[in-house]
Amino acid sequence: MKTMTIFIAFLVMLSPLNAQSLTLHECITKALSTHPDIKKFILQVEQSRYAKDAIKADNRPQISLNAEYDPTHTFTMTQNGAFDTTQASGWQGGVNINQKIWDFSKTSFAIKAAQKSENIAALSLKDARALLVYYVKLQYEQIRVQKEAILVREQDMKSKKELYEQAKALLKQGIKTKADTTRFLSAFYNAKDNLSIAHANLEKARIALATLIGEPIKKDVTLDAMIYKNTKEIMHLNNASMLEHNPQLQEIKETIDKNKYLYQEAKASRYGSIDASLSYSHQDILYRYNNSIVGISFKIPLYSGGRTAAVIQQAKISQEISKRAYQSKKLALQQELAQLLTDFKRYNTTIASKKVQLEASIQTKQLIEARYKEGLSTYIEVLDAISLYLNAKLGLIEAHYEQHNIINRIEYLQGKTL
Numbered sequence: 001m002k003t004m005t006i007f008i009a010f011l012v013m014l015s016p017l018n019a020q021s022l023t024l025h026e027c028i029t030k031a032l033s034t035h036p037d038i039k040k041f042i043l044q045v046e047q048s049r050y051a052k053d054a055i056k057a058d059n060r061p062q063i064s065l066n067a068e069y070d071p072t073h074t075f076t077m078t079q080n081g082a083f084d085t086t087q088a089s090g091w092q093g094g095v096n097i098n099q100k101i102w103d104f105s106k107t108s109f110a111i112k113a114a115q116k117s118e119n120i121a122a123l124s125l126k127d128a129r130a131l132l133v134y135y136v137k138l139q140y141e142q143i144r145v146q147k148e149a150i151l152v153r154e155q156d157m158k159s160k161k162e163l164y165e166q167a168k169a170l171l172k173q174g175i176k177t178k179a180d181t182t183r184f185l186s187a188f189y190n191a192k193d194n195l196s197i198a199h200a201n202l203e204k205a206r207i208a209l210a211t212l213i214g215e216p217i218k219k220d221v222t223l224d225a226m227i228y229k230n231t232k233e234i235m236h237l238n239n240a241s242m243l244e245h246n247p248q249l250q251e252i253k254e255t256i257d258k259n260k261y262l263y264q265e266a267k268a269s270r271y272g273s274i275d276a277s278l279s280y281s282h283q284d285i286l287y288r289y290n291n292s293i294v295g296i297s298f299k300i301p302l303y304s305g306g307r308t309a310a311v312i313q314q315a316k317i318s319q320e321i322s323k324r325a326y327q328s329k330k331l332a333l334q335q336e337l338a339q340l341l342t343d344f345k346r347y348n349t350t351i352a353s354k355k356v357q358l359e360a361s362i363q364t365k366q367l368i369e370a371r372y373k374e375g376l377s378t379y380i381e382v383l384d385a386i387s388l389y390l391n392a393k394l395g396l397i398e399a400h401y402e403q404h405n406i407i408n409r410i411e412y413l414q415g416k417t418l
Contacts, residue, residue: 048118066093066281067091086286093282096278100273109262120251149394163379163382183380243334246415262315263312272298274296344406354392362389
């Protein structure tokens with residue numbers, strides 16, 4: 001028996017060591033390193049880099065080897081005004097080198113457009129990271145707020161159960177009526193149901209965060225305490241500051257430049273290109289001889305069935321579309337920031353109001369419950385006082401949560417990941 005007691009005590013001492021502690025920074029780091037969306041965008045950046053290298057290759061020498069062996073080859077020759085044929089086996093081999101000299105900057109514009117594509121992919125990755133961090137913060141904050149809500153709900157359920165037990169005792173003494181006990185019992189079950197909802201919300205947030213970071217999260221996880229950020233810094237934000245750092249807007253800017261280069265590339269394609277070529281070959285078919293060519297060629301496309309003109313117009317329209325998209329996105333961001341700052345300011349007032357309400361509701365609740373025990377207040381007044389306290393307490397938690405999420409949203413719009 002003594003051994004069992006010591007073992008149980010050891011387990012009790014060890015249990016806090018097994019409790020999971022998870023900081024917000026750890027969650028963000030794990031999500032960014034394991035989430036498949038981030039890996040996908042990283043691969044897209046790498047893919048765009050190789051696409052640019054493929055276009056750069058057009059400015060470098062193109063070298064190819066060729067060889068051919070013919071077991072049977074029929075040759076036709078004229079001799080004394082008559083045709084004569086003969087068959088022989090033979091082979092030939094050689095090397096060809098082509099170097100682009102000038103294509104009226106067509107390849108240069110294509111390389112610049114490819115560089116912009118790589119920049120766009122990098123900005124998409126940046127935006128994806130910021131969005132993932134925003135989602136992690138939302139779920140992390142949700143777990144934290146539901147834990148606080150559960151404590152309040154448990155306290156509320158406990159107090160209503162105590163009031164129900166008091167009402168039953170007072171009913172036996174003839175001081176209270178059956179309606180008192182029935183109403184408090186109903187309030188107790190309602191509080192129990194609200195506690196169950198809070199537990200369900202906590203569980204959903206826990207599962208969502210576990211999915212984001214790629215590992216399970218224990219139900220008794222310990223989180224960071226909420227850090228209240230500098231509200232003055234948020235209120236001094238302006239459109240220029242946010243627009244300067246927003247990845248989506250920067251991405252559209254890069255798209256505008258990319259379409260500009262594609263338009264210039266399409267126009268340059270009308271003029272053709274000047275290429276240098278060098279070839280050397282050796283043939284051993286009937287006769288052995290070497291053949292070498294060194295020359296410059298100039299190719300001008302005269303007619304392409306309207307394809308070139310269509311490509312030019314398509315690139316021109318794409319450039320205009322991206323400009324309109326930039327203006328549209330800019331207006332949307334300005335509107336969203338204005339709404340966020342308005343809500344942020346409103347929550348400052350709400351939080352101050354809820355704090356005052358909470359202090360007043362605590363005093364009122366204590367007073368009404370004391371009067372109820374003396375038969376000077378009704379159960380309706382008691383429940384109203386409890387409801388006022390509960391709404392103020394939960395309202396304060398919710399207001400802090402919503403205001404914190406506004407900060408998280410603004411940080412996402414600025415492309416921040418920490």
